[in-house]
Amino acid sequence: xxxxxxxxxxxxxxxxxxxxxxxxxxxxxxxxxxxxxxxxxxxxxxxxxxxxxxxxxxxxxxxxxxxxxxxxxxxxxxxxxxxxxxxxxxxxxxxxxxxxxxxxxxxxxxxxxxxxxxxxxxxxxxxxxxxxxxxxxxxxxxxxxxxxxxxxxxxxxxxxxxxxxxxxxxxxxxxxxxxxxxxxxxxxxxxxxxxxxxxxxxxxxxxxxxxxxxxxxxxxxxxxxx
Amino acid sequence: xxxxxxxxxxxxxxxxxxxxxxxxxxxxxxxxxxxxxxxxxxxxxxxxxxxxxxxxxxxxxxxxxxxxxxxxxxxxxxxxxxxxxxxxxxxxxxxxxxxxxxxxxxxxxxxxxxxxxxxxxxxxxxxxxxxxxxxxxxxxxxxxxxxxxxxxxxxxxxxxxxxxxxxxxxxxxxxxxxxxxxxxxxxxxxxxxxxxxxxxxxxxxxxxxxxxxxxxxxxxxxxxxx
Numbered sequence: 001x002x003x004x005x006x007x008x009x010x011x012x013x014x015x016x017x018x019x020x021x022x023x024x025x026x027x028x029x030x031x032x033x034x035x036x037x038x039x040x041x042x043x044x045x046x047x048x049x050x051x052x053x054x055x056x057x058x059x060x061x062x063x064x065x066x067x068x069x070x071x072x073x074x075x076x077x078x079x080x081x082x083x084x085x086x087x088x089x090x091x092x093x094x095x096x097x098x099x100x101x102x103x104x105x106x107x108x109x110x111x112x113x114x115x116x117x118x119x120x121x122x123x124x125x126x127x128x129x130x131x132x133x134x135x136x137x138x139x140x141x142x143x144x145x146x147x148x149x150x151x152x153x154x155x156x157x158x159x160x161x162x163x164x165x166x167x168x169x170x171x172x173x174x175x176x177x178x179x180x181x182x183x184x185x186x187x188x189x190x191x192x193x194x195x196x197x198x199x200x201x202x203x204x205x206x207x208x209x210x211x212x213x214x215x216x217x218x219x220x221x222x223x224x225x226x
Numbered sequence: 227x228x229x230x231x232x233x234x235x236x237x238x239x240x241x242x243x244x245x246x247x248x249x250x251x252x253x254x255x256x257x258x259x260x261x262x263x264x265x266x267x268x269x270x271x272x273x274x275x276x277x278x279x280x281x282x283x284x285x286x287x288x289x290x291x292x293x294x295x296x297x298x299x300x301x302x303x304x305x306x307x308x309x310x311x312x313x314x315x316x317x318x319x320x321x322x323x324x325x326x327x328x329x330x331x332x333x334x335x336x337x338x339x340x341x342x343x344x345x346x347x348x349x350x351x352x353x354x355x356x357x358x359x360x361x362x363x364x365x366x367x368x369x370x371x372x373x374x375x376x377x378x379x380x381x382x383x384x385x386x387x388x389x390x391x392x393x394x395x396x397x398x399x400x401x402x403x404x405x406x407x408x409x410x411x412x413x414x415x416x417x418x419x420x421x422x423x424x425x426x427x428x429x430x431x432x433x434x435x436x437x438x439x440x441x442x443x444x445x446x447x448x449x450x451x452x
Contacts, residue, residue: 027402034261036265037264062405062441094320101380138432142377151369154332154333174291177255177322206362208322211288212287
């Protein structure tokens with residue numbers, strides 16, 4: 001190559017302050033199950049009353065997608081689940097939160113973005129309903145971070161579980177999941193908090209939780225040592 | 227250190243043929259939701275009729291743990307979900323499959339085992355009931371494999387999705403999940419097949435799926451282009 005064609009290229013870097021939740025792949029997929037023959041009315045009522053401001057919401061026959069900023073997503077989830085459980089019947093909810101993979105086949109983050117800007121979820125109003133959950137966090141790291149930290153998914157998961165301990169919702173470790181018990185809002189805040197904590201060092205992080213409310217065996221949840 | 231104390235130590239290697247599913251952390255956690263006021267009878271009936279041979283099964287107020295060999299776990303899941311959906315009412319199921327992390331805080335695989343022995347799930351009898359699912363696979367790899375393959379979780383996920391395409395259950399890509407549609411047995415076989423495919427190169431692999439059967443909007447599932 002002739003010398004006069006040599007040039008220095010620097011990768012374009014996108015200022016993170018300008019990035020939208022859509023560009024960062026921030027959102028949720030969830031399904032709420034209502035153990036009652038009147039489930040359609042109860043579930044649609046809960047969805048209608050929830051505040052979807054700032055969110056993209058689309059439902060199919062399996063689950064509901066919610067795209068938007070973390071605080072908006074969690075506010076919506078808290079309201080929908082609390083609304084359904086407010087009927088008094090047994091309700092379960094499955095929640096998947098994801099950040100850092102806006103593409104579906106490849107993770108197409110904007111140029112220069114390896115780890116998403118740190119953020120926190122705004123405090124959720126107490127739902128005044130007890131929830132028990134099984135919770136898992138998945139740090140999907142392929143390479144060392146910019147500051148050289150070697151990937152160690154179990155180290156990151158344990159940091160999220162430690163957060164649950166500090167928040168008072170930790171209720172034991174079980175196969176493939178951590179058990180959480182508390183007010184629905186506190187359980188959701190723990191799930192989101194662990195997810196965002198791991199996201200400080202890992203670009204693509206998902207978390208899954210199964211929540212149970214008004215269970216006929218809820219005595220078991222209340223009896224767990226905190 | 228005096229020379230006479232120097233010795234060569236080789237890591238003990240456990241013959242994989244002798245390893246139990248418990249040692250390899252093979253199992254599932256699942257919950258079935260029945261959208262009917264008679265849900266307790268329907269669900270307990272389905273659990274009672276399912277063949278739990280060779281499995282450790284324990285249920286709490288959130289979900290059911292099933293530990294054992296892959297084929298036994300999938301047979302049991304197929305029977306429980308088909309049994310509940312056989313009632314004709316709307317049923318959803320959440321399934322988490324995990325391999326390669328028998329510990330709860332650290333992944334305590336036997337010495338010398340980095341990747342689990344390759345295996346396949348025995349063919350499942352057709353359930354004769356249509357299921358739609360949202361499916362995600364999580365390869366949790368921290369380091370290159372013994373043969374030097376660099377971790378790339380999206381490459382591994384795409385290989386699992388390609389398997390779904392070849393099995394005829396692939397029904398599109400959506401945010402954070404792949405949509406699967408087919409006979410319940412074929413959908414479960416796809417979920418397990420992708421999980422085991424990724425497990426050929428990654429030690430710790432989990433997969434999550436939300437399944438919907440007898441949905442009042444099931445027309446949407448049937449209408450999906452295959």
